[in-house]
Amino acid sequence: MRKIYFTMVAFFIAAVAFSQGTITGTVIDGEINEPLPGASVVVQGTTVGTSTDFDGKFTIEVPQSTGTLVISYIGYTPKSIPFSSTGSLPQIVLEPNADELDGVVVVGTGIIDLARDRETPIAVSSIGAKQIQEKIGTQDITMTLVNTPSVYVAGQSSGYGDSRMSVRGFGQDNTAFLLNGQPINGMEDGLMYWSNWSGMADIANGIQIQRGLGSSKLAISSVGGTVNFVTKATDKKEGGFAYYGMANDSYYKGTLGYNTGMNENGFGASVMLSHWQGNGYNDGTEGYGQNYFISLGYSPNDRHNFNFLITGAPQYHDQNFSKRISTYLEYGRKYNNNNGYLGDEFISERGNYYHKPVANLNWDFNINDKSQLSSVLYASWGRGGSVGPVGSSVRTDDGYVNWSAIIANNEASADGSATYALRNSVNNHAWYGLVTNYKLELTDNLDWNVGFDLRSYKGTHFRQIHDLLGADYFQDNGHIRYPSGNQISATFKANPWSALGGFADESERYAWDYDERINYGGMFTQLEYAVENFSAFMQGSLSSQSHIRWDRYQYTEANEESEKISNGGYNIKGGASYKISEAHTIYANTGYYSRQPYHDNIYLNFTNDVNPLTENEKIFGLEAGYGLRLNNFSANLNLYRTSWEDRVVTSSTTDDVTGQEIFTSNFGVKQLHSGLEIDAKGRINQLMLRGFLSIGNWEYSGDARTLVRDEDRNILSEETEDVDGGKVGDAAQFTFGLGADYQILENLSADADYRFYDNLYADVGAIKENLELPSFGILDLGATYNIPIAGANNLSLRFNVNNALHKIYISELTSANLPTAGEETYDGLAVSNFAYFGLGRTWNLSLRYSF
Structure with a gap:
C-alpha cells in the first residue's frame, strides 16, 4: 500500500x-x-x-x-x-485604445462616432483614460486637450469651472461637444459652462477631438471641431477604486467607485461618488462640489444591450472678473475685489451655483450580421445660476466689499428697503432628446448609416433675491404687471442641491422673467466605402428648428407670447483617404453648412422683438492631410481653410467704475480661418517623445454692426464699422509643444510637456486693429509610481507640477487700448487694459487604489 x-x-x-x-x-x-x-x-x-x-x-x-x-x-x-x-x-x-475609445464602452457603439486614425479622412487627436486620470489634477476637463494642435484654453483665472476653449480660433459656441453621442452645447447660445460638468474627469473613459468639420453623423455644425466625451458605462468585470487627491490652496478630493460586474443573468451596476473643495488659486475663488455616477447594464443576449446612466456634478464657486493691469500691479496678481469680510466670515458678491443631472438610456440592437440599431434617449434638468450685487455698494480703501457698512445702511433705511442686496440670476432648463442610428452593411466594403436627432428644450430665466443684508425687502419698480412697484422679501440660497426645487415664484422675481421653447429635429445619413488602401465617406443632414418666447416681466399677460420663428438648416460633407504604402497616407475632405442662428440672436435685446438681421450662417471648409508611419515614428500634417459668413460675435469686459460686465456684440461678421497643423510621436527604448505645431491665420472680413450693452441689458452704443483684416482674438494663432514620457524603472515613470503660445490677440469681438498679447511658454512636469498588489490590484501615486517654471504671463485681454501719452505699460501693454493673468505654479498629488 x-x-x-x-x-x-x-x-x-x-x-x-x-x-x-x-x-x-x-x-x-x-x-x-x-x-x-x-x-x-x-x-x-x-x-x-x-x-x-x-x-x-x-x-x-x-x-x-x-x-x-x-x-x-x-x-x-x-x-x-x-x-x-x-x-x-x-x-x-x-493597439492604443486612445484611437479605439469605443472599445472600452459597452453601449452606444452606433451613436458614439469616433474616428480611426487615417482610415477616417479628418484631423483627429485622442486622449485616453490614463492620461485624463494622471494629468487632470484640479483643472477643468478642457485642460486635457491643451497638448493637441490648434487648441487654446482660457478663463481659468475666473474660478473653478470657468474655463473655455477654442479650436482653430472658433469658440465653444462653434465647436460641437458630445457626451456619449448626446449633444450638450447650450440650446440658446451654443455655449459650454464647464462648472456644470465638473465631474467629467471622474467619469470619462476617453476624449476624442475631431478638428474641423469632423466625421460626426449628427446634424450638428462642428465648425471648429467636434469633441466626443466617452464616459464609463456598466463595467463587465467586478472591481473598483478609491482615490484621494490634494493640491495647492487647500484643495482636496475624494472618490470611491465600484463595479458589480455582469452576472450570469446579464445584469450589472457601476457606482461612483466624489467630493471636492478648495480655496482657489486667486483670492476669493473658493469652491466645492460633488459628483455622482450610477450606471445599470443589462445584456439579455448577444443581440441586445441596454444601459441606463445618471450622473450629475452639483457645485458652487466664487468668481473673479478681469481687472485693469494697473490694479493687479497695485494689489498683486491674485487680487479679487468681489469679496470682503463680515467679522470673521468671508462673503463674495460674485459666484456660480449649478446642478445639472443628466440621464440617458442606451439600446444597442444587433439585428443581424449586416445591420445594427443604436439609440440613446436622454434628459437633463439644469437648476442654478449666478450670484451678483444689486444696488449701491460700499467699498473699503483697498477696494474690497465693506459688508458691515452695507448692512448698516440697509438697517438705517427709512422705509426698510434695501440699498444693496445680493441676487441670483437663475437659469433653469429641462431638455429631452433622442438620437438613433441605423447601420446597414450594403456590401463587404460599403456601409450606410441613417438616423434622427430630436431635441426639445425649455429654459426659464429670472432674477431672485439671495440676501437682503439687514433690509426688510427689495423694491422692484420695473415689472409691468406691478405698476405700483413690487416689494420682494423672499430670499433663496445659492445652493446647488436646494436649487433643484427651491426658487422664486413668479410674484417674487425681478429684473426679468421669461421662458423660451426650442424644438429641434434633424435627419442625417452617411455612406462609407473602405477597401484595403482606400476609404471615403459622404454625409448629409437636414434640420428644422423652432423658437418661441414668453416674457412675463416686460409684457402684459395678453401679450407675453412672442412670434414663433421657424428655420431650417442643412449640411453636406465628404472626404477620402488613400494609403500610398504602409508608411504613407493622404486624405482630403470638404463640407458646407447652412446653420440656423442661435435663439439669443433671434430676439432683439432679450425682448419679444424679432431681430431682422439674423439669417443662417454659412460655413465652408476645406481640409487635406498626410500621415507618416515608420517603425519608431509617426506624424500627421493637416492643412485647412474655413470661411464663415453672417455670424454673430459677442465679448465682455468689466467696467471698473460700476463693476458691471459690459457686453459687445457684432452682427453680420465674416471670418476666414486657415492654417497648418503637425503632430508627431516616437519611441526610443523607454523614452516616448511627442510634439505638435499649429500655425493659423484667423481674420475678420468686411463690415460689422456693433452693439454694446451692460449686464442689465441696456444698450450703451450702436455703430457700423470696417473690420476687414482684423485679427480674431481669444486664442493663440501659433502654438508649439514638446512632450516626453520616460520609464525610469519598471514601476516608475516621469513626463514633461512644454507649450509655447504666440499671435494671441485681445478678446474684443470684431475690430480692425486688435491688440496682440506677449507670447509665453509653460512647462508641466509629472511622475507616476505604480505598486502592483496581489492579483489585479494596483496602488498608483501621481504628482504633477503645472507651470513648473512659474511663468508670469497674461492669458487673456478683454480690451484693446493703446498706450496714451505718458501712460505706464506692462510688457508693452497699456496698463489701462482689462486682463487676466494666467495661473502661476500649481501642484497636485493623488493616490489611487484599484481592485
Whole structure:
C-alpha cells in the first residue's frame, strides 16, 4: 500500500513538473511598431504574472502547458493570447485604445462616432483614460486637450469651472461637444459652462477631438471641431477604486467607485461618488462640489444591450472678473475685489451655483450580421445660476466689499428697503432628446448609416433675491404687471442641491422673467466605402428648428407670447483617404453648412422683438492631410481653410467704475480661418517623445454692426464699422509643444510637456486693429509610481507640477487700448487694459487604489 502511495505522489509530481514551462515573447506598440516596456503579462485565471522589460520582452513560468496569456497596458486595448506549448511566442501587438475609445464602452457603439486614425479622412487627436486620470489634477476637463494642435484654453483665472476653449480660433459656441453621442452645447447660445460638468474627469473613459468639420453623423455644425466625451458605462468585470487627491490652496478630493460586474443573468451596476473643495488659486475663488455616477447594464443576449446612466456634478464657486493691469500691479496678481469680510466670515458678491443631472438610456440592437440599431434617449434638468450685487455698494480703501457698512445702511433705511442686496440670476432648463442610428452593411466594403436627432428644450430665466443684508425687502419698480412697484422679501440660497426645487415664484422675481421653447429635429445619413488602401465617406443632414418666447416681466399677460420663428438648416460633407504604402497616407475632405442662428440672436435685446438681421450662417471648409508611419515614428500634417459668413460675435469686459460686465456684440461678421497643423510621436527604448505645431491665420472680413450693452441689458452704443483684416482674438494663432514620457524603472515613470503660445490677440469681438498679447511658454512636469498588489490590484501615486517654471504671463485681454501719452505699460501693454493673468505654479498629488 505504501508503495502504491509513493508511486501516485511521484506520478503527480512528475505530471506537474512536466506541465510547467517557460514562455517568452515581445510586446510591441501597434501605432509606432516599437517595444512596449512595462506591459502586464498574466496567465488567465491565476495570479501568475510578469511585466515586459525596456525592450518589450518578457519571460513567464506557466503552471500548465495550455492556457491563455492576457497582455495589457494602461491606455492600450488588452489582448488574450492562447498557448498550447512552451517556448517563444510570435510578436504581440497592442493597439492604443486612445484611437479605439469605443472599445472600452459597452453601449452606444452606433451613436458614439469616433474616428480611426487615417482610415477616417479628418484631423483627429485622442486622449485616453490614463492620461485624463494622471494629468487632470484640479483643472477643468478642457485642460486635457491643451497638448493637441490648434487648441487654446482660457478663463481659468475666473474660478473653478470657468474655463473655455477654442479650436482653430472658433469658440465653444462653434465647436460641437458630445457626451456619449448626446449633444450638450447650450440650446440658446451654443455655449459650454464647464462648472456644470465638473465631474467629467471622474467619469470619462476617453476624449476624442475631431478638428474641423469632423466625421460626426449628427446634424450638428462642428465648425471648429467636434469633441466626443466617452464616459464609463456598466463595467463587465467586478472591481473598483478609491482615490484621494490634494493640491495647492487647500484643495482636496475624494472618490470611491465600484463595479458589480455582469452576472450570469446579464445584469450589472457601476457606482461612483466624489467630493471636492478648495480655496482657489486667486483670492476669493473658493469652491466645492460633488459628483455622482450610477450606471445599470443589462445584456439579455448577444443581440441586445441596454444601459441606463445618471450622473450629475452639483457645485458652487466664487468668481473673479478681469481687472485693469494697473490694479493687479497695485494689489498683486491674485487680487479679487468681489469679496470682503463680515467679522470673521468671508462673503463674495460674485459666484456660480449649478446642478445639472443628466440621464440617458442606451439600446444597442444587433439585428443581424449586416445591420445594427443604436439609440440613446436622454434628459437633463439644469437648476442654478449666478450670484451678483444689486444696488449701491460700499467699498473699503483697498477696494474690497465693506459688508458691515452695507448692512448698516440697509438697517438705517427709512422705509426698510434695501440699498444693496445680493441676487441670483437663475437659469433653469429641462431638455429631452433622442438620437438613433441605423447601420446597414450594403456590401463587404460599403456601409450606410441613417438616423434622427430630436431635441426639445425649455429654459426659464429670472432674477431672485439671495440676501437682503439687514433690509426688510427689495423694491422692484420695473415689472409691468406691478405698476405700483413690487416689494420682494423672499430670499433663496445659492445652493446647488436646494436649487433643484427651491426658487422664486413668479410674484417674487425681478429684473426679468421669461421662458423660451426650442424644438429641434434633424435627419442625417452617411455612406462609407473602405477597401484595403482606400476609404471615403459622404454625409448629409437636414434640420428644422423652432423658437418661441414668453416674457412675463416686460409684457402684459395678453401679450407675453412672442412670434414663433421657424428655420431650417442643412449640411453636406465628404472626404477620402488613400494609403500610398504602409508608411504613407493622404486624405482630403470638404463640407458646407447652412446653420440656423442661435435663439439669443433671434430676439432683439432679450425682448419679444424679432431681430431682422439674423439669417443662417454659412460655413465652408476645406481640409487635406498626410500621415507618416515608420517603425519608431509617426506624424500627421493637416492643412485647412474655413470661411464663415453672417455670424454673430459677442465679448465682455468689466467696467471698473460700476463693476458691471459690459457686453459687445457684432452682427453680420465674416471670418476666414486657415492654417497648418503637425503632430508627431516616437519611441526610443523607454523614452516616448511627442510634439505638435499649429500655425493659423484667423481674420475678420468686411463690415460689422456693433452693439454694446451692460449686464442689465441696456444698450450703451450702436455703430457700423470696417473690420476687414482684423485679427480674431481669444486664442493663440501659433502654438508649439514638446512632450516626453520616460520609464525610469519598471514601476516608475516621469513626463514633461512644454507649450509655447504666440499671435494671441485681445478678446474684443470684431475690430480692425486688435491688440496682440506677449507670447509665453509653460512647462508641466509629472511622475507616476505604480505598486502592483496581489492579483489585479494596483496602488498608483501621481504628482504633477503645472507651470513648473512659474511663468508670469497674461492669458487673456478683454480690451484693446493703446498706450496714451505718458501712460505706464506692462510688457508693452497699456496698463489701462482689462486682463487676466494666467495661473502661476500649481501642484497636485493623488493616490489611487484599484481592485
